[in-house]
Amino acid sequence: MGSSPNSVLDEFRQGNPAAFETLFRDHQRTVYGWILRIVRNPAAAEDLTVETFWRIYRAHARIEPSRGFEGWARRIATHAALDWLRTVRPEDELPADLPSPIGADAAVSAEIRWKTTKAFGRLPPSLRIAALLTLIEEQPHKEVAAALGISVAAVKLRVYRALRLLRKDLVRQGITP
Amino acid sequence: MKPHDEDRIKRMLQEALPPIEDQVEPTRDLWPAVLRKLDQKSGAPPWFDLALAAGLLGLTAFFPASIPVLLYYL
Numbered sequence: 001m002g003s004s005p006n007s008v009l010d011e012f013r014q015g016n017p018a019a020f021e022t023l024f025r026d027h028q029r030t031v032y033g034w035i036l037r038i039v040r041n042p043a044a045a046e047d048l049t050v051e052t053f054w055r056i057y058r059a060h061a062r063i064e065p066s067r068g069f070e071g072w073a074r075r076i077a078t079h080a081a082l083d084w085l086r087t088v089r090p091e092d093e094l095p096a097d098l099p100s101p102i103g104a105d106a107a108v109s110a111e112i113r114w115k116t117t118k119a120f121g122r123l124p125p126s127l128r129i130a131a132l133l134t135l136i137e138e139q140p141h142k143e144v145a146a147a148l149g150i151s152v153a154a155v156k157l158r159v160y161r162a163l164r165l166l167r168k169d170l171v172r173q174g175i176t177p
Numbered sequence: 178m179k180p181h182d183e184d185r186i187k188r189m190l191q192e193a194l195p196p197i198e199d200q201v202e203p204t205r206d207l208w209p210a211v212l213r214k215l216d217q218k219s220g221a222p223p224w225f226d227l228a229l230a231a232g233l234l235g236l237t238a239f240f241p242a243s244i245p246v247l248l249y250y251l
Contacts, residue, residue, distance in 0.1 A: 024211060029202045037197045046203050050210045057215060116193035135187045137196050163186055170186070177185045 009065035020060070023069055024053055030070065031077050034147075037137045038081040038129055048084055052077040071146055078129070078147040085125035112175060119169035123162055130158035131166075 011019035031052055036045040055076050063072055120128065133144045134155065145152045170177055237244050 021208065024208060028207055032203050032207075033197070033199070033201045036201055040194065040197070042204065046205070046207060046210075049203065050207050050214055053207075053211045054214045057211075112189065113193040116189045120190065120194065131190070132194075136190055136194050163183055166186055166190075167182060170189075177182055177189060 006065050009063060009069060012060055012069075013063050013065060015060055020057055023056075023073075027069060027073055028053070031073055034074055035077050035081050038078065038132060039084055040132075044084060048077070048080050052080045055080060074147045075149060079149075082125055082129055082148075085129065115173045115175060116166075116170065119166055119173065122169060123165055127158050127162040127165065130155050131162035134159050135163075 008019050008022050012023055028049060032045055032049045035048045035052065036042060039045050039048065052073070056073055059076070063069070120131070123131065130144060130148065133139045133147070134141065141152045141155050145155045148155065150158075167177055233247065237247070
């Protein structure tokens, strides 16, 4: 298209479909990657990427070009992913056949990993999403707060509550962290 | 909860649910699916429009005297 990012955003704000396609092509990988970090299911992440861009198009008149596209899109994507987390049962998500991390501590047995995954899946979605992005994906608190539309203090509180609930659940399963 | 506990749980989580790689991308081009969704959703009237129409129909069926009032406000 050869136009500057701001002019693309201005055109998108007016509902120009070509500008929307340009934004989609430029940002679909980032949006998909962000959603995959939350839902950890490639097929669901693809569907949610489509859903996110549909929501983005519907909200085109509300974009503020001066604030950029990525943060806005990330916030919409986060809410789409959160909606998904709320509708699926814990055992349907977080597939158990996720690969082991390279260089994983051998002392952490498969059973502990499985129990940890299960305990994590039982957390309320709003706590799980904060813990996932902050503790596992190691995203800055500020970025997570912006994506969730809450304050940094609220993110820290959610992570703290998630850790407490996780600890309780693990102890109940016979694992002392 | 002690900071040591926090670190231990964080490590257990990362062992159980390894972070997603940076360079991930969808297995297919999602643009056609976005276009299909835009077409589908724009064609169907929103549920609240349908509910409002059903409510008005019910009102006029049970209370025909309300028809002139409704027409007045339309």
